[in-house]
Amino acid sequence: MYKWGxxxxxxxxxxxxxxxxxxxxxxxxxxxxxxxxxxxxxxxEYRIAAxxxxxxxxxxxxxxxxxxxxxxxxxxxxxxxxxxxxIPVLCEKPLAIAADDAGAMIERARTNNVFLMEAxxxxxxxxxxxxxxxxxxxxxxxxxxxxxxxxxxxxPSAGSRLFDPAQGGGGLLDLGIYxxxxxxxxxxAPAAVAAVGVPTATGVDAQMGAAIRHVGGGISTISxxxxxxxxxxxxxxxxxxxxxxxxxFHHSQLLTLHRGGDVVESWDVSYEGSGYRFEVAxxxxxxxxxxxxxxxxxxxxxxxxxHWLDVIGAQIS
Numbered sequence: 001m002y003k004w005g006x007x008x009x010x011x012x013x014x015x016x017x018x019x020x021x022x023x024x025x026x027x028x029x030x031x032x033x034x035x036x037x038x039x040x041x042x043x044x045e046y047r048i049a050a051x052x053x054x055x056x057x058x059x060x061x062x063x064x065x066x067x068x069x070x071x072x073x074x075x076x077x078x079x080x081x082x083x084x085x086x087i088p089v090l091c092e093k094p095l096a097i098a099a100d101d102a103g104a105m106i107e108r109a110r111t112n113n114v115f116l117m118e119a120x121x122x123x124x125x126x127x128x129x130x131x132x133x134x135x136x137x138x139x140x141x142x143x144x145x146x147x148x149x150x151x152x153x154x155x156p157s158a159g160s161r162l163f164d165p166a167q168g169g170g171g172l173l174d175l176g177i178y179x180x181x182x183x184x185x186x187x188x189a190p191a192a193v194a195a196v197g198v199p200t201a202t203g204v205d206a207q208m209g210a211a212i213r214h215v216g217g218g219i220s221t222i223s224x225x226x227x228x229x230x231x232x233x234x235x236x237x238x239x240x241x242x243x244x245x246x247x248x249f250h251h252s253q254l255l256t257l258h259r260g261g262d263v264v265e266s267w268d269v270s271y272e273g274s275g276y277r278f279e280v281a282x283x284x285x286x287x288x289x290x291x292x293x294x295x296x297x298x299x300x301x302x303x304x305x306x307h308w309l310d311v312i313g314a315q316i317s
Contacts, residue, residue, distance in 0.1 A: 002284055003029040005063035005087075007055050007078045008070035009042040010161075012092060016067050017046045019274040025284060030061035032078075033070075056081040065283060067119070068092055071161050072168025076101045079116070083108045088115035090283050093177055097168035099306040106299045115292045117283060118302040120181055124278035126269040127245060127252035128185075131236070134267075135186070139257060140238035144218050146186050148179030148234035148249060151207075151225030156200065162226060163202045170204030172197075172313055176224035178250045179234065180210075180312070181305050186236055187218035190308055197316025200226070210312055251275045 004020055006013050006028060013031075020026040030050035033039035043051035050061050055074060058066055059081040066082045068075055068091040076096045082089045083105070095118045096102040109116035122128055135143055151171070154162050161167040162174060184190065195210035207225040214220065223230070234249035235242050241259040245252045253270040256263050286294050293299050 002026050002064045002287070003062065005030040005032070005058045005061050005066040006042075007032045007058045007066060007068045007074075008092075009033040009035070009038040010069065010071075013042070013067075013069040015274070016069060016276055016280075017042070019276040019280060021046060022274060023277060023280065026280060029063050030058055032056075032058040032061075058082065059085040059087055063087060065090060065115075065287065072097050072173060073166065076105055079105050080108055083112050083114045083116065086112065086114055088283065088287055090117050090119050090279065092119045094118075094168075094173045094309065095302055095306060097173065099303065099310045102303055102306040106303060109292060109299070113292055115283070115286055116299060117279075117286070117294050117297055118299075119279055120177075120297055120302070121276055121279045122178060122181065122250040123185065123297055124282055125251050125275060126271060126278075127249075127255060130255055130267055130269050131186075131243060131245060134243060134255070134257075135236070139241065140236065140243060141240040143186055143236050143238045145237040146183045146218065146220040146234065147222070148182045148220070149223040149225075149230045150175040150178045150232050150250070151223065151228045151230030152232075153229055154226040156202070163200055163204055165203050169202070170200075170206075171224040171226045172205050172208050172309060172316070175226070176205075176208050176210075176222065176312070177305065177309060179222035179224065180308060182234055182245075182249065183212060183214075183220035183222055184301070184305060184308070187214040187220055188216045189214065189304055191215045193308060193311055193315070195312040195315040198227075205313075205316055208312065208316055210315075212308075 039051040065088040198207040200206040209223040234245040246254040255267040257265040
């Protein structure tokens with residue numbers, strides 16, 4: 001049984017708490033929040049013994065791993081505190097608000113010989129694993145083109161982290177990271193990117209579109225939006241067809257193979273229960289095996305994405 005700590009009490013923290021409480025090999029031993037009332041309510045809801053009001057103090061609790069789920073600008077502080085305490089960390093994406101910060105976190109994990117993984121749950125999904133297999137099997141030949149988008153209309157309410165520059169807000173870091181990661185996972189490292197964006201009234205990005213040339217010669221087009229209800233789908237194309245990763249592509253339940261105008265095959269990759277359990281299972285496996293990085297989400301891959309988030313962010317700012 002792995003005892004988890006959760007740093008943060010927002011929506012994603014609640015989702016992970018529900019996931020952990022439903023797993024046979026996990027429990028929640030501690031929660032932290034800068035708001036004592038929120039910490040107490042969260043602890044009461046999930047029957048958590050320890051609730052601390054300094055988020056970084058989660059590193060002082062009796063836990064086997066910590067899920068860092070606070071706002072983006074706090075990821076680095078809490079993660080470093082845990083790594084210095086020898087506690088394995090699953091840190092919500094983005095790992096940090098800048099590539100330099102992410103690099104420092106990764107260096108600390110490696111120096112301390114402590115497990116660290118970005119919670120990019122997409123790459124652990126059955127749909128993504130099936131996509132990998134289909135590409136390895138050459139179902140569409142060598143993939144040369146990817147399109148992916150992620151958008152939904154968000155309400156710019158007062159204090160919303162998505163619209164707050166101080167909290168690392170904006171569509172790029174929260175939504176754009178998915179299509180960017182997807183494109184890099186399929187086509188490899190980028191060589192060049194050209195991006196455009198539209199800002200919100202608060203100065204963070206509302207919409208982003210980018211065309212990417214990858215080192216291997218592939219091309220991807222990606223977008224994110226906090227204004228539009230987009231398809232949230234991805235398509236991987238090659239000379240022998242295209243694979244549609246149906247919406248929502250980051251935890252799709254269905255893949256379809258298209259050739260010309262026809263759907264020639266499909267793969268049902270649906271499941272019941274929480275989709276976050278797959279990344280938790282990988283954390284448990286790595287800890288048991290004494291691994292400080294997951295081969296399914298290597299830290300160098302995370303850092304590659306962070307670098308190009310910086311590049312795109314600079315172009316659209």
